Amino acid sequence: MKESFSVTVDLEDWYHIPSVCSSPYAVYKNVNEFFEKWHGRYDFLTEPTNRVLDILDEFNVTATFFVVADTVEHYPGLVESIVERGHELACHGLHHACKIDPETKTRLVSNQEFEQMTLLAKRILEKISGEKVVGYRAPNALIGGWMVDLLEQIGFKYDSSVSVNSLYNKTDSPLNKVSSFPYYPAKSRLEAGNDRNFIEFPWAYYQNGLKIPASGGPILRFLGAPLVLNGLIQSLKRGHTIFYFHPLDISCTRFPSIGKNRPFYWCIKGKLVENRIRHILKNLNEVKKICLRDYSGI
Template sequence: MRGSFSVTVDIEDWYHIPSVCSSPYAVYRTVNEFFEKWEGRYDYLTEPTKRSLDILDEFNITATFFVVADIVEHYPGLVESIAERGHEIACHGLHHACKIDPETKEPLMSNEEFEQKTLLAKRILEKVGGEKVVGYRAPNAFVGGWMLDSLENIGFKYDSSVSVNSLYNKTDSSLKTVSSFPYYPIENGLEVGDDRNFIEFPWAYYQNVLKIPASGGPILRFLGAPLVLNGLIQSLKRGHTIFYFHPIDISCTKFPSVGNNRPFYWCMKGKPVEHRISHILKSMSDVKKVCLRDYQENEL
């Protein structure tokens, strides 16, 4: 294996997923509407985030945490505790809202609105983390090429949202020139381009007849560790690659039964997923780890 390896963690709670909030098919139009109307417990995130930090400590890993900025308001001290452990704080949007339509892939907001909200999220996270926020991951991995240009305009250095695979495409591009290793994207697009001051870190995949997404997340929960581990190993042979998980993936608490279109989304989580994450990190113990903020462009 010739590539380096980055562990990334998406900090969002159960209500941030698109079946509950901030998508065209959500129960609640926005997260703000959710908090205006929701009267039950909402914090299922704090406890598994602390366990996630302990897992990373166990394997001596400095990770990149893509944080939804409204977490700062609703979970006092949580983001600070991540930064205090030395992990990178990156941006996962202001409220985890979809920026492109999941079906048509057309923009759901203007460039100006996207830049305004994302810059606000960036500043919120920089204030609590104490360092510049230079990385972004699109909520739900729905990403358009126009978004990368806006990210560069407002001071971001990289994105990590693109997932090349044969099962689904959450982007507005065919991704014909994209693999699983970092690259410079073309302007106003996601295909591979020439040198620029912005990097895309696409996700791992396992290729046999099909390309199967293998970076973690729901694939880890539903298809298990062997597929993800094999995909990571194969992707490392191409170059640097990405693994990710959500702390709520390892929550042992039953989430509220609210949400449209995804009735079985949380049927697999908790301790089995925690064991899978630990197994993968242990299996990767001899691979060079690099926090995304520390990735050197001369490795491209």
């Protein structure tokens, strides 16, 4: 087994998912419209995030938090508490909006729009963290090669959105030469290319004939800890890899029942998933864990 992996946390609330906001099939066209029209409780994020921070302290993990930048406005003090606990802030978009179509993978924004939104998000997070934000994860892991080129141009050093597996591909590239360890993406594509000043950190998968996504998130909720743990162990033998989850995954509170296309998305969560996260961290306790900014290639 190789020597390290990264624990990453996607900081977003229930309304950021594409069935509610900011996708071609969402109830609300964007987060701003959501806040204009929604009059119920919206904060289901603060309580589980505080528990995540305690879990990370318990296991002595310094994590990378991919933060949707508008949480700084709507959850005063929450992102600041992540910085105070010593974790890395990275960018998960301004409003968690899809940048490519989930079905066709065609772009939904221009280069200029992408640069403007992402730079604003970067600056918001840098003001909170007091240091450069160098990492990005595409909202909903929908990533295009053209986005990587622009990320590099505006000062990012890495992305962590690519999931190689036999079930789906959320990118605009075939990924034929991509595995579960870091690589330099080719210009304007997400295939493995030559050296550049930008690294892609793809996610873990478990291979047994098929390649099954095994990095965490919804897979952890629906398919359980053994698959994810075995996928992480197998991926560690290939090189540095990624484990990820959301604070919402461990929330014990029922979320508002609105949204299109994903009626069962949050049917498994809470203490059950928290125990799964603890099981994985306990079983990988002896493996070195580093935040992504500390990876030697950055």
